[in-house]
Amino acid sequence: GQNIDQPTEMTATEGAIVQINCTYQTSGFNGLFWYQQHAGEAPTFLSYNVLDGLEEKGRFSSFLSRSKGYSYLLLKELQMKDSASYLCAVSDSNYQLIWGAGTKLIIKP
Amino acid sequence: GAVVSQHPSRVICKSGTSVKIECRSLDFQATTMFWYRQFPKQSLMLMATSNEGSKATYEQGVEKDKFLINHASLTLSTLTVTSAHPEDSSFYICSAAPSGRDPDTQYFGPGTRLTVL
Numbered sequence: 661g662q663n664i665d666q667p668t669e670m671t672a673t674e675g676a677i678v679q680i681n682c683t684y685q686t687s688g689f690n691g692l693f694w695y696q697q698h699a700g701e702a703p704t705f706l707s708y709n710v711l712d713g714l715e716e717k718g719r720f721s722s723f724l725s726r727s728k729g730y731s732y733l734l735l736k737e738l739q740m741k742d743s744a745s746y747l748c749a750v751s752d753s754n755y756q757l758i759w760g761a762g763t764k765l766i767i768k769p
Numbered sequence: 770g771a772v773v774s775q776h777p778s779r780v781i782c783k784s785g786t787s788v789k790i791e792c793r794s795l796d797f798q799a800t801t802m803f804w805y806r807q808f809p810k811q812s813l814m815l816m817a818t819s820n821e822g823s824k825a826t827y828e829q830g831v832e833k834d835k836f837l838i839n840h841a842s843l844t845l846s847t848l849t850v851t852s853a854h855p856e857d858s859s860f861y862i863c864s865a866a867p868s869g870r871d872p873d874t875q876y877f878g879p880g881t882r883l884t885v886l
Contacts, residue, residue, distance in 0.1 A: 693811060699873040702805060702815035749877070756778055756879035757862065761771065 662686045664760035666748050671766045672738055680733045680746050680763045688753020694722050694733045695747040697762070703747055706733065735765075743767045772796055773865050775878040782853055783886055790848045790881045792863030798843035799865035803875065804836075807860040819846045843868065853885045 664684045672678040684692070691710040695703035709715055709724035709731060721734040735742055748760040772795040782788050792802055802819040817838050818826045825838035837849040846865075850857055860882050864875040 695813070697875075702803075703813050705811040705813065708811055745873070747877070754778060755882065757877065758879065759877040761876070762874075 662752065662758045664748055664750060664758055666746075666760040666763045668761070669764045669766065671768060672735075674738055674740060674767055674769050676738050677734065677736050678738060678765065680735070680748075680765065682731045682733070682748035682760055684729050684731070684748070684750045684758070684760075686729075686750050686752045686758050689726060690751040690753065690755055692722075692724055692731050693747075693749045693751070693757070694731075695749065697745045697747060699744075706746075738767050740767050740769070771867070771876045773863065773876045773878040775861075775863055775881050777881060778879065779882040779884075781884045781886065784854055785852055787849055787851045788853055788883060790850070790861055790863075790883070792846045792848070792865065792878055794844045794865040794867075794876070797865070797876075798868045799846075800843065800868040801866040802840060802846040803864045803866075804838060804846075804848050805862045805864070807862055807880070813862065816848075850883065853883070855885045858883055858885045 666682045693708050694706040697703040707722035714723045719736045724731045745762040745764050747762045749757045774793045776791045800821050804816045805813045815828050816831045819838045819840040821840045821843050827833045840846040860880050862880045864877045866875050
């Protein structure tokens with residue numbers, strides 16, 4: 661079967677760095693997405709990786725290793741507003757999205 | 770657990786026809802389901818919130834007469850795109866919030882690719 665695994669919840673301190681991991685097993689691969697979702701709001705697109713390596717976008721970076729079926733989202737200089745759920749989703753061979761259950765990130769002062 | 774399915778996974782239709790997309794929560798009940806549209810730059814736009822047994826709540830700018838939503842049971846919501854036009858071609862994604870749990874928890878479906886010719 662297809663599945664995506666990511667931690668249920670993580671806690672970090674304001675100003676620090678946190679890495680949210682995502683491992684996947686899917687039938688085919690056409691890219692991996694990271695979304696941020698604040699409570700009561702629609703998910704906001706953060707990144708899309710289809711090739712191996714690290715993509716940096718301001719305070720957020722996303723890494724992909726296709727051979728390992730692994731990705732992580734790195735958040736630097738954490739701010740209180742970064743408290744949210746972070747969703748990992750993989751586009752499979754049929755361009756269907758396989759979603760992780762989301763990681764709830766709690767930022768403490 | 771917490772699986773959400775969508776049917777069909779992809780559909781091609783002629784301009785002017787109507788298309789129905791189903792969203793099902795397979796192993797849980799969902800009082801609330803959400804319908805999103807994914808745009809080419811990967812952003813997700815919330816179209817409407819569907820509540821079982823009541824009318825859907827549409828986001829500003831979404832035509833409720835064009836995008837008909839029915840949430841007839843705790844495990845099924847349908848989105849019907851009426852009189853579809855090429856500009857309605859998109860990737861439609863639903864999500865479901867399990868009843869009785871944290872209302873901010875949503876489980877997403879795999880999406881439906883609609884192509885209108």
